[in-house]
Amino acid sequence: MITLEQVAKTIGELPILEAVSLSVKKGQFMCLVGPSGCGKTTLLKCIAGLRTYEGKIRIDGRLSQGINPKIGYVFQEFSLFPFLTVKGNMEFGLRIQKKPRKEMDDIVASLLDLFLLQGFEHAYPHELSGGMQKKVAIARALATDPEILLMDEPFVSLDAQTRNMLQKELLRIWNKTHKTILFITHNVDEAVFLADRVMVLTRRPATVKEEFLIDLERERDRTSPEFVSVRKEILKELEEEYVEQVDRGYKGL
Amino acid sequence: MKKICSLLLVILVVGCLSQQEGGIQSIDDLNGKTIAIPGKATVQDFLLQRFLRDNNITATTIIVGPPEMIQTLESGGIDGFIAWEPYPARAVVEGEHMLLVTSREIWPHHPCCVLAVQKEYLAENKDVVLAVLASHMRATAFILENPQEAIRIGVDFTGMSEEVVSQAVQTIEYVYEPNYAGIKDYLEQLLEMEYVSSDDVGDMDTFLGEFVNSQLIEEAAAYSCSNLDRIVRMGYLRADLHQLALFVALDQGYFEEFGLTVELYVFSAGPQEMDAFGSQDIDMGYLGIAPATTKRLNLGIPIVILAGANNEGSALVVS
Amino acid sequence: MRTHKVFIVFVFVVVWEVVAVLANSRFLPSPLHVGTTFWNLLSSGALFRHAAVSLARVLAGFLLALAVGLPLGVLMGWFPKMENLSVIIEMLRPIPPLAWIPLAMLWFGIGFQSKAFIIFIGAFFPILSNALLGVRETEPYLVEAGRVLGASDSQILRNIILPNSFPSILEGLRIGLGIAWMCLVAAELTGLNPPLGLGYLIMEARDLGRADTVMAGMIAIGVIGYAMNIALRQLEKRLVRWRP
Ligand SMILES: Nc1ncnc2c1ncn2[C@@H]1O[C@H](COP(=O)(O)OP(=O)(O)OP(=O)(O)O)[C@@H](O)[C@H]1O
Ligand SMILES: [Mg+2]
Numbered sequence: 059m060i061t062l063e064q065v066a067k068t069i070g071e072l073p074i075l076e077a078v079s080l081s082v083k084k085g086q087f088m089c090l091v092g093p094s095g096c097g098k099t100t101l102l103k104c105i106a107g108l109r110t111y112e113g114k115i116r117i118d119g120r121l122s123q124g125i126n127p128k129i130g131y132v133f134q135e136f137s138l139f140p141f142l143t144v145k146g147n148m149e150f151g152l153r154i155q156k157k158p159r160k161e162m163d164d165i166v167a168s169l170l171d172l173f174l175l176q177g178f179e180h181a182y183p184h185e186l187s188g189g190m191q192k193k194v195a196i197a198r199a200l201a202t203d204p205e206i207l208l209m210d211e212p213f214v215s216l217d218a219q220t221r222n223m224l225q226k227e228l229l230r231i232w233n234k235t236h237k238t239i240l241f242i243t244h245n246v247d248e249a250v251f252l253a254d255r256v257m258v259l260t261r262r263p264a265t266v267k268e269e270f271l272i273d274l275e276r277e278r279d280r281t282s283p284e285f286v287s288v289r290k291e292i293l294k295e296l297e298e299e300y301v302e303q304v305d306r307g308y309k310g311l
Numbered sequence: 312m313k314k315i316c317s318l319l320l321v322i323l324v325v326g327c328l329s330q331q332e333g334g335i336q337s338i339d340d341l342n343g344k345t346i347a348i349p350g351k352a353t354v355q356d357f358l359l360q361r362f363l364r365d366n367n368i369t370a371t372t373i374i375v376g377p378p379e380m381i382q383t384l385e386s387g388g389i390d391g392f393i394a395w396e397p398y399p400a401r402a403v404v405e406g407e408h409m410l411l412v413t414s415r416e417i418w419p420h421h422p423c424c425v426l427a428v429q430k431e432y433l434a435e436n437k438d439v440v441l442a443v444l445a446s447h448m449r450a451t452a453f454i455l456e457n458p459q460e461a462i463r464i465g466v467d468f469t470g471m472s473e474e475v476v477s478q479a480v481q482t483i484e485y486v487y488e489p490n491y492a493g494i495k496d497y498l499e500q501l502l503e504m505e506y507v508s509s510d511d512v513g514d515m516d517t518f519l520g521e522f523v524n525s526q527l528i529e530e531a532a533a534y535s536c537s538n539l540d541r542i543v544r545m546g547y548l549r550a551d552l553h554q555l556a557l558f559v560a561l562d563q564g565y566f567e568e569f570g571l572t573v574e575l576y577v578f579s580a581g582p583q584e585m586d587a588f589g590s591q592d593i594d595m596g597y598l599g600i601a602p603a604t605t606k607r608l609n610l611g612i613p614i615v616i617l618a619g620a621n622n623e624g625s626a627l628v629v630s
Numbered sequence: 631m632r633t634h635k636v637f638i639v640f641v642f643v644v645v646w647e648v649v650a651v652l653a654n655s656r657f658l659p660s661p662l663h664v665g666t667t668f669w670n671l672l673s674s675g676a677l678f679r680h681a682a683v684s685l686a687r688v689l690a691g692f693l694l695a696l697a698v699g700l701p702l703g704v705l706m707g708w709f710p711k712m713e714n715l716s717v718i719i720e721m722l723r724p725i726p727p728l729a730w731i732p733l734a735m736l737w738f739g740i741g742f743q744s745k746a747f748i749i750f751i752g753a754f755f756p757i758l759s760n761a762l763l764g765v766r767e768t769e770p771y772l773v774e775a776g777r778v779l780g781a782s783d784s785q786i787l788r789n790i791i792l793p794n795s796f797p798s799i800l801e802g803l804r805i806g807l808g809i810a811w812m813c814l815v816a817a818e819l820t821g822l823n824p825p826l827g828l829g830y831l832i833m834e835a836r837d838l839g840r841a842d843t844v845m846a847g848m849i850a851i852g853v854i855g856y857a858m859n860i861a862l863r864q865l866e867k868r869l870v871r872w873r874p
Contacts (some may be wrong), residue, residue: 108774131778137771141793141872150789184874202779308766345823351837373825375834379735388739388823506838582837589657602837609839612654 059084060105060206060216060240061216065099066263067114074100075111076263082255084205087232087239089249091292092259093299098242099134101264102208105240106131117206130199134210134242136191140181144170144194145179149199151202169197172231189220196228200235213248225251229276247293251278261299268295329590335390335629338411344390345479347375347383350580352506352606354423354599355393355625359496360504362417362627375405376579378549381406384630391629392474394554395423397471397479399626404475406450406630413543414625420484424494424620425600430613433524439541439571443595444617450556451487451620453563454480461559468558469550479552483624487556488524497600507608522607522614537541539570544586546576546596553621554597571598588612641709655751657741659842668846676831677850683826684814685854687742691749692810698750699806700756700799707765707795708787716717727813731820740823745814752813753806760802797870811855813869826855 060082061214073096082088092098094142104111105127115122117129136146145166152162170176173193183191192212199207213221217290225248232239249256254269274284315510335341337435341363348356363370375383380392381402391411393400402408414421431557433440454461458480465476470533498515501507510516547554560566566573576593578584587593597620606612643661650660659667670675684811706712730751738744768791776786818829825834828851 070679103774106778108777125777125780127780129778131775133771134776135769135771137775139775139790141770141796141870143872150781152775153789154785155828182872184872198775198779233872351834352839353837368866371698371824373740374837375740376820379820382736383740386736388741388744389737443787580837582839585839586836605837606839609656610841612839 059116059118059238061116061119062105063114063116065101065104065115067097067104067109067111069100073263075104076265078113078259078265080257080266080269082206082240084238084301085236085250087241087254089253089256089258090240090242090259091244091246091249091296092264093261093296094244096259096262096281096299097245097264098259099210101259102210102240102242103252105129106208111141119294122276127202127206130202130204130237131211132192132195132199132207132209134212134214134288136183136188136195138182138191138198143180143182144186147183147198148201150198155202165201169201172200173197173227187220188217189224189250192216192224193227196231200231200237204237206238206240209239211242211244211297213243214245221248228252244296246289246296247280250274250292251280258292258295258299267299281294316501319507335409335411338366338368341366341370341391341411341629343370344382345371345373345388346534347380347389347392347394348372349377349380349394350374350582350602352501352602353581354421354601355395356602357500357504358414358417358421359393359627360627361500362412365417378579381408384408384628391627393627395627396483396549396624396626397465397469397475397547399628400479400482401471401475402628404472405479408630410626411627411629413623415482415623415628419507420490420493420622422490422600422619422622423499423607423624424548424551424596424597424602425616426490426618426620427588427603427614427616428595428614429588429593433615433617436543438536438539438594439543440617441531441534442536442539442566442569442571443543443545445534446569446571447556447618447620448487448528448531449565450559450563451485453559454485454555460514461555464559464562465552465555467562468555469552471550472474478619479606480555482626484622485547485556486619486622488528488619489520489525489616490622491523491525494523494600494604494616495519501601501604506605511608511611518612519613522604527617536569541570542572542574544574544576544593546578546587546593546598548581548584548598549577549579551597553624555621557597560587563608582606585610585612585614590612609616658685659845664842664845667840667842668849669807671831671843671846671850672730677846680826680828680847681854682832683824684815684818684828685765687745687818687827688749688810688814691814692753692807693745694746694750695753695757695806695810696803698753699802700761702794703758703802704765704787704792707762708791718760720754720831721756723759727809728816733819734817735820745817745822745827748813748817749810753810755759756805756809757799758804760798761795764798764802765791768794768797797866797873798864800862800870804859804866807858807862808855811851811858815851 065078103109259266364507581599587604720863734744816831832847
């Protein structure tokens with residue numbers, strides 16, 4: 059369970075986050091959408107303990123301080139360690155925790171199964187496709203069995219087919235592991251397909267603009283009228299932010 | 312990996328320790344020591360080899376520029392050096408080092424520095440060459456007649472103290488006649504040392520007859536002219552008192568009397584000066600007979616010896 | 631590929647031979663003449679002795695540069711405060727290693743240390759700057775990825791920064807070794823004890839007016855430098871298989 063109370067962040071003179079309050083229940087899948095550059099990544103890094111901030115962030119009710127082993131993180135960038143194999147990447151957190159060899163091997167084997175990556179354990183990241191790299195990055199985050207998974211646009215820069223396939227796989231894994239997931243995207247379709255709840259953020263400085271409960275049955279159909287109508291509503295909210303941004307941009311000229 | 316590391320360490324340590332110690336009192340103490348020469352195939356290299364051979368001594372010879380010799384001796388890098396004056400005198404006067412043997416003791420009246428000219432230049436500019444020769448002869452006579460004045464000029468030329476210079480000139484025989492017999496002796500020993508090959512020499516007297524020109528000296532004695540209006544490019548060795556005649560001639564304005572301007576080019580040892588002859592960057596020059604002969608033969612650099620500058624005048628110094 | 635290279639070398643030698651024959655000068659000995667001299671030096675063992683001494687000098691200076699430059703470069707890249715040292719480094723770097731020769735002779739004489747010192751100066755800066763660069767250019771998200779997985783500062787340095795900078799570090803070693811080799815030969819051209827080394831071989835041959843030996847020495851230097859470069863590249867290929 060993640061709770062944010064009035065979280066704010068300024069870098070230099072620039073306010074990035076302003077009074078962000080939200081909470082994600084245990085086992086819930088929440089998506090954050092917002093205009094690009096609004097501060098989504100910054101927010102996620104604050105939660106992960108990678109950034110300082112003002113306000114309060116609680117993990118399972120306890121004030122968060124620094125890195126929390128309950129949290130796994132998937133970066134927006136292709137962030138695999140290029141000098142380690144798939145197996146080496148998956149093991150990284152386990153080695154830090156000094157897990158015995160046997161246990162590491164078991165975990166890696168089950169992750170390879172889970173992500174359908176069998177046979178690639180000795181490949182280096184540069185030998186993998188973009189989609190596979192993203193999968194390994196998610197597997198690396200899951201290896202230490204964190205309760206919470208923070209995912210920063212993990213499927214951006216992938217083609218539509220791969221993206222759809224990985225979305226389905228993610229849901230499959232979420233069903234199996236019951237992780238709490240906070241997932242950033244600026245693809246509304248993706249958010250509606252994946253999330254229990256979608257938060258729309260304002261343009262920078264980001265704050266919560268609107269919340270949507272996605273009460274659709276799982277195995278969602280992207281073409282169903284309900285899906286399309288929720289999507290439209292969210293898009294409208296989001297576009298407002300872009301229009302204002304553009305307006306402001308012109309005025310600023 | 313460990314083995315390689317320890318091997319490297321051993322190399323390092325051995326390398327650092329390999330600089331031996333130990334003073335030298337007598338000639339025999341030279342055995343196994345390290346002695347610096349100004350260059351391979353220099354007169355000093357030649358003299359040292361002769362000296363070591365005559366005394367049945369083996370020593371390591373290394374090359375150090377004469378200006379660095381005293382400093383290297385004092386830092387322990389070498390045990391002794393052989394160089395042209397005034398470096399030995401300076402080491403004795405200023406550094407309280409010991410003069411172990413002079414080149415006079417190694418080989419009395421041995422020829423040393425000579426005045427050489429580019430063969431082609433001689434053919435085309437005989438008047439200039441005669442003027443230089445005449446000045447050289449006059450300057451040599453001046454040194455013999457006015458030793459005190461010559462020492463003053465030597466001090467200016469070398470930048471060393473009067474004490475050093477006056478001690479140094481004592482061991483130098485200033486001459487101008489080319490020492491034909493001595494040069495022949497050199498050549499024989501250069502052949503023996505395999506510095507030059509007999510294929511290149513051919514018949515020794517034929518070669519020397521062409522290499523050493525003794526007639527011009529006589530012609531120069533009678534030469535007179537006052538308006539040559541020419542420039543000659545002249546090489547010499549850094550602070551080599553053997554070549555004092557050049558600086559006396561400059562100081563006394565002998566060249567000017569012929570209407571001759573001398574452009575000076577300094578070198579740190581004879582072999583380098585020979586390269587400048589080879590690339591035709593100098594027309595004439597003072598240098599040691601040994602490098603002149605060696606490179607005349609090995610590289611075919613066409614020079615002719617016109618006159619001697621000095622006999623003797625080198626010494627072996629130890630700390 | 632290989633036959634192409636052999637062919638190019640062959641053409642080079644032929645051109646050299648033709649020019650040498652046309653010039654007909656002792657200043658430019660023919661490849662055949664130089665080859666004979668090279669072979670004589672090789673079979674008498676002289677070339678090996680010179681090369682071994684030169685290599686020992688290079689290795690000593692190079693290892694010293696590695697021992698000082700690598701940690702210093704890594705620390706300067708890792709601790710922002712250490713970076714201020716670069717003021718001094720950047721002022722020392724443009725000084726050619728050979729400009730240190732007079733001081734090296736004053737401080738260390740003409741023996742082993744003096745030459746190793748020149749090599750050290752030559753190899754130090756490329757090793758240092760490449761290590762520094764490698765560390766500093768490690769993507770920040772790799773460091774953060776380590777942090778969220780629970781790695782401590784020292785674990786991040788050891789398990790992420792160092793392996794990630796390894797190609798850059800190796801590149802520094804390669805450049806450093808190349809410069810070391812070049813400096814060595816120049817350093818051997820002046821005051822030198824013992825009188826061995828490829829630079830010395832060349833200087834001695836110069837004094838004696840033996841252009842063929844000068845060229846044979848140059849070839850030996852070129853071949854060894856080439857071989858060292860190839861060896862390091864092979865090493866890099868084997869150690870950095872993770873690079874595309
Ligand atoms: N270290 C920093 N220094 C200065 N400004 C920064 C820094 N990090 C982020 N910012 C600024 O903060 C704002 C928010 O950045 P952030 O990366 O959180 O946005 P985002 O919503 O994740 O964007 P995107 O959709 O492109 O991923 C941006 O305008 C960015 O320029
Ligand atoms: Mg972002």
